[in-house]
Amino acid sequence: MKSPLLSLPGAVPAEGVDEGVAAHYGDLFREQRTLADGNGLVDLSHRGVLTVTGDDRLAWLHLLLTQHVSDLPAGQATEALVLSAHGHIEHALYIVDDGTTTWAHVEPGTQEELIAYLESMKFFYRVEVADRTEEFALVQLPAGSIAPVPDGVAVRETAYGRDVFLPRADLEAYAEQNGPAIGLLAHEALRVENHRPRLGFETDHRTIPHELGWIGTAVHLQKGCYRGQETVARVQNLGKPPRRLVFLHLDGSEVHLPPHGAPVRLASDGPESRKLGFVTTSVRHHELGPIALALVKRNVPVDADLIVDTTAAAQEVVVEP
Secondary structure (H helix, E strand, O other): OOOHHHHOOOOEEOOHHHOOOEEEOOOHHHHHHHHHOOOOEEEOOOOEEEEEEOOOHHHHHHHHOOOOOOOOOOOOOEEEEEEOOOOOEEEEEEEEEOOOEEEEEEOOOOHHHHHHHHHHOOOOOOOEEEEOOOOEEEEEEEOOOOOOOOOOOOEEEEOOEEEEEEEHHHHHHHHHHHOOEEOHHHHHHHHHHOOOOOOOOOOOOOOOHHHHOOEOOOEOOOOOOOOOHHHHHHHHHHOOOOEEEEEEEEOOOOOOOOOOOOEEEEHHHOOOOOOOEEEEEEEEEOOOEEEEEEEEEOOOOOOOOEEEOOEEEEEEEOOOO
């Protein structure tokens, strides 16, 4: 679904999973600074939007998700995951309930599979699940923004800003009134700076929540049963995850950023040594320069100097080994 904001001057389309919105509007670092200062808005209209209605919606979602949502107050934002039977992450949901409807946005293109799973678990519960992606476009106002939100619109308020579920027909006019529009690369740079994982980037087919620091923010350890809970409890109480998320400061003299999947190794062992992990997201930050998130083996020393391909990388701990 192509955003109308791609018609704005300087818009350069994003690629891959983020196709349909702008990567940037001609000046990446200016857009980052604008966003960091609490101004502008990010067009996230390519993300999937779904709603759950019905009297049983929160009690029902509580049984299926990793988060405690049975008593979720209206207007309070939360995150939740759907896990496989083996505890691997399958879906990530960013949720708010407005008192009558539970709203969630998810990664682009994942809503159909997620809704199919939810539909298969309805049983006798009084709930209705709907794909609202064609009707509603997500935009994010950064933390500190004073831009108004239209009456009656669902909003997720977090430490990083407000996710606004805007009627898609209003997107262009709202951006014109509350811009400037900010491209996805600026949004991603601040995400990496804040060590926030993203499904499909920091995850693969075997990722468990502990590896990414999603325990607490998206996984509630004292709630009742849900699919994959045995793995979560076992790792939490008896063991350690096999990998851990790290933040990397990359050598700024390199022209190209390492791609997703680029191998991470010990610098002392050289570029032909054993692979200890891989880059998940790399970006250019307006203050920090080239930075990245990566998944590495848990036993990699926290003070070890690393290399990504041949690029020097200094690590910061995100998830404790």
